[in-house]
Amino acid sequence: VSNDAPPIQLDGFAGSDRIFQRCVEASNEAMMITDLEGRLAYVNPAWSRIYGFSRDEALGKTPRILHSGAHDAGFYAEMWRQILDPRVGKWRGEVVNRTSAGVEVPVLLTIAPLREGDRAIGYMGIAVDIRELKEVQAQLLQQDRLASIGLLASGLAHEVGTPLAVVRGRAELLAAAQPSSSPGATAAQTIITQVDRISKLIKSLLRFSGAGRAAPGALPPMSLRSVLAEVEDLAAPALRKAGVSLRLDVDSEMLVLGEDQRLQQIFLNLVINAIHAIEEASSQDRTHARQIVVAARAAQTADVVEVGVEDTGSGISPENLPRIFQPFFTTKDVGRGTGLGLPIVAKLVDELGGDIRVRSAPGKGSTFTVRLRRPG
Ligand SMILES: Nc1ncnc2c1ncn2[C@@H]1O[C@H](COP(=O)(O)OP(=O)(O)OP(=O)(O)O)[C@@H](O)[C@H]1O
Ligand SMILES: [Mg+2]
Numbered sequence: 001v002s003n004d005a006p007p008i009q010l011d012g013f014a015g016s017d018r019i020f021q022r023c024v025e026a027s028n029e030a031m032m033i034t035d036l037e038g039r040l041a042y043v044n045p046a047w048s049r050i051y052g053f054s055r056d057e058a059l060g061k062t063p064r065i066l067h068s069g070a071h072d073a074g075f076y077a078e079m080w081r082q083i084l085d086p087r088v089g090k091w092r093g094e095v096v097n098r099t100s101a102g103v104e105v106p107v108l109l110t111i112a113p114l115r116e117g118d119r120a121i122g123y124m125g126i127a128v129d130i131r132e133l134k135e136v137q138a139q140l141l142q143q144d145r146l147a148s149i150g151l152l153a154s155g156l157a158h159e160v161g162t163p164l165a166v167v168r169g170r171a172e173l174l175a176a177a178q179p180s181s182s183p184g185a186t187a188a189q190t191i192i193t194q195v196d197r198i199s200k201l202i203k204s205l206l207r208f209s210g211a212g213r214a215a216p217g218a219l220p221p222m223s224l225r226s227v228l229a230e231v232e233d234l235a236a237p238a239l240r241k242a243g244v245s246l247r248l249d250v251d252s253e254m255l256v257l258g259e260d261q262r263l264q265q266i267f268l269n270l271v272i273n274a275i276h277a278i279e280e281a282s283s284q285d286r287t288h289a290r291q292i293v294v295a296a297r298a299a300q301t302a303d304v305v306e307v308g309v310e311d312t313g314s315g316i317s318p319e320n321l322p323r324i325f326q327p328f329f330t331t332k333d334v335g336r337g338t339g340l341g342l343p344i345v346a347k348l349v350d351e352l353g354g355d356i357r358v359r360s361a362p363g364k365g366s367t368f369t370v371r372l373r374r375p376g
Contacts (some may be wrong), residue, residue: 021134030107030127033114038062041122050101050107050129056279061127068104070096083111092131100245106130142326153205161202168195204340219257219352223307223376224296225250227260231267235275242290248293248334256305256372260350263372267294269341270309270368277313277331277366288312301369307370315362324358 024031030047034040043058051058051066058065082088090112097105107127114122168191175188208307228248232239239246256263273294282288289312296307316324325346330339347357353373360366 012320022367030129032058032063032125032127033122033123034063034125035284036120038123047127050099050105050127051097054069057100065079066097066099068096068098070104079111083101089113095127097127106134145327149205153202157202157206161199164195164199166219168192168199174307184318193310201338201340204338204344219259219373222258222260222263223252223309224256224263224372226309227256227258227263228267228294228296230260231264231271232270234264235271238272238275239292242279244275244278244290244292245270246292246294250307251296253313254296254298254305254374256374258352258372262352266345267307267309267368268347269345273341273368274309274313274366275310276337277311277315279313281312281363283364298374303374303376305372305374306307307372308367309370310365310367312365315364316358317362321358 014147025043027044027046030050031042031044032040033042039060039062040058043055048054053065079091079093082091090110092108092110095107095109097107099105105181106129108130109127110351111125113120114124118145138224161361171188171191175185175192178188192312196214196219225248228250232246232248236244271292273296276371278288278290284291291312293310295310296305298304299306320329320331325342327343330337332339346356349370349372354371356368356370358366358368
């Protein structure tokens with residue numbers, strides 16, 4: 001007598017239907033069966049889990065309840081042409097669906113006709129949730145972009161930086177050789193200002209190819225309050241000009257692991273953005289509140305500090321929100337914004353082992369929350 005279990009023979013095996021059904025019910029992928037009119041006749045538990053509709057809510061409806069509006073009629077026409085074409089007999093591709101809660105979910109969908117003998121009795125669809133895959137893809141794309149910018153930046157810094165330094169030096173000589181406030185001196189001064197603008201841009205670009213992540217142990221503890229006080233000083237002229245008040249709500253004992261330069265750059269960028277956003281909002285409404293609050297508090301996790309930079313500015317529209325950390329994304333006029341501020345901030349925060357999030361109410365304001373590590 002052998003102890004081995006007998007091999008499962010599904011063909012003609014009495015319980016095979018039940019076994020297949022159990023497989024489908026236990027599957028991690030969403031499966032659905034419709035009749036020939038496209039009405040849902042069966043959905044498995046994974047289908048309900050992914051799409052949020054219970055079996056009862058789904059049965060009798062058509063898969064149109066999942067349409068997100070992301071695809072046009074031509075897309076579906078082509079899908080059905082392939083399914084109904086006996087030489088192809090199926091369709092497979094990426095579709096953006098919508099859950100019962102209205103959330104978009106990208107899936108890899110396969111649809112094929114379901115036959116019994118040579119009679120078509122309906123259609124079956126299998127959908128694989130590829131949300132995570134899409135996120136990873138987007139991250140890779142972003143990293144790729146940053147890497148090419150880094151490469152471009154180091155090339156630029158070298159090829160353009162050197163002649164720029166020469167131009168600036170000669171302009172300084174010219175300025176010095178003219179009586180001050182003469183047209184010649186003013187012109188030379190303009191050259192210097194413009195050269196500095198270019199240099200600043202190149203330096204911003206260079207940050208991408210720069211230092212990389214600092215070793216967590218290597219970062220010294222810094223007083224957050226004094227870093228932010230310096231930022232306040234640096235931003236003072238811009239604040240004054242825009243008539244914006246800045247309130248620091250930071251405990252003087254609060255320490256973060258970081259490094260002066262990086263921390264300053266992070267918060268200066270956020271404060272300048274906030275000033276711009278407030279200026280934009282108040283250009284439409286003179287009575288608009290003009291306040292920035294920078295508040296720090298210990299997070300629930302013991303070794304993390306959350307620093308919020310909250311403004312009463314224009315806010316960020318839902319379409320723009322996912323794009324603000326992309327290099328070169330800007331809504332500002334040429335010369336005013338390059339769209340490198342936030343990507344640099346995100347990189348610096350990452351180098352310090354922290355993260356950054358944003359919440360925004362269009363028309364009311366935005367809050368950028370930077371989470372930094374503090375000495376344990
Ligand atoms: N506090 C804010 N309120 C409203 N919109 C903001 C805020 N911060 C950033 N944004 C939006 O995000 C975009 C990108 O910001 P980012 O700092 O990366 O670039 P920029 O400010 O346009 O240019 P740069 O910082 O390079 O001078 C801005 O153009 C703006 O549309
Ligand atoms: Mg900016």
